[in-house]
Amino acid sequence: MSRPAGRGVWLALLLALAGCTHLTPAQRTQLHLWERVAKRVTAHYEVSAVTFLVGAQDGPGGGAVRPGGIITIRPDMLEPLPAGQSRDFLLAHELAHWVLGHAYRRPPDEAATATWEVEQQRRELDANAEAVKILAVGWHWTERRAFFHAHAYLWTYRRGVVARQIGVPAGHPPDPCVEINDLIRHYPAYRDIAENCPSWPEPRWVEHVGRRESSLSAPAIDAR
Numbered sequence: 001m002s003r004p005a006g007r008g009v010w011l012a013l014l015l016a017l018a019g020c021t022h023l024t025p026a027q028r029t030q031l032h033l034w035e036r037v038a039k040r041v042t043a044h045y046e047v048s049a050v051t052f053l054v055g056a057q058d059g060p061g062g063g064a065v066r067p068g069g070i071i072t073i074r075p076d077m078l079e080p081l082p083a084g085q086s087r088d089f090l091l092a093h094e095l096a097h098w099v100l101g102h103a104y105r106r107p108p109d110e111a112a113t114a115t116w117e118v119e120q121q122r123r124e125l126d127a128n129a130e131a132v133k134i135l136a137v138g139w140h141w142t143e144r145r146a147f148f149h150a151h152a153y154l155w156t157y158r159r160g161v162v163a164r165q166i167g168v169p170a171g172h173p174p175d176p177c178v179e180i181n182d183l184i185r186h187y188p189a190y191r192d193i194a195e196n197c198p199s200w201p202e203p204r205w206v207e208h209v210g211r212r213e214s215s216l217s218a219p220a221i222d223a224r
């Protein structure tokens with residue numbers, strides 16, 4: 001059904017696609033669900049279908065999209081979560097990179113590194129914004145619900161970074177607040193359910209985080 005895009009890490013550490021014994025039944029169920037959603041999204045955008053590869057990957061990101069529409073996902077990203085939580089934003093964000101054509105960006109040469117980093121950060125922000133639309137298309141959510149999920153996900157991500165539980169994935173803005181505030185700027189209609197994030201250094205962040213914890217039950221975890 002699929003084949004690794006290249007040799008190396010992926011060949012060595014992989015893989016679990018449909019029917020593979022390395023996934024637990026619960027992980028397989030989640031993978032199948034995401035495959036169905038991805039099909040719906042790529043059909044809607046009229047882009048090529050994607051293929052999932054599940055396996056370990058370097059760095060703090062939970063997923064990535066690679067040339068050819070290969071979406072790589074860490075197995076723990078398919079683990080069940082408590083009721084009411086999901087990692088759907090993770091998939092929506094990777095699908096956003098795909099539909100926006102980001103998977104074909106080449107790594108920079110040495111001289112272009114600084115420029116590439118700035119451009120890549122812009123692409124991450126664009127993928128967050130598009131992910132809201134993808135959540136609406138793929139999961140049949142209202143845009144408002146999709147925004148709420150994305151916003152809550154980014155706040156959870158930010159809390160994880162502040163608490164040093166997770167790292168900032170390569171290419172993302174070093175300050176997760178940049179991602180939150182950019183998402184809010186993209187969707188001004190939902191300011192009533194949004195909270196701006198104080199950029200670092202921010203001595204009062206504990207207070208802000210505390211308020212979020214009490215007001216949001218929402219989604220879970222992890223970087224993209």
Ligand SMILES: [Zn+2]
Pocket residue numbers: 093094097124127224
């Ligand atoms: Zn990304």
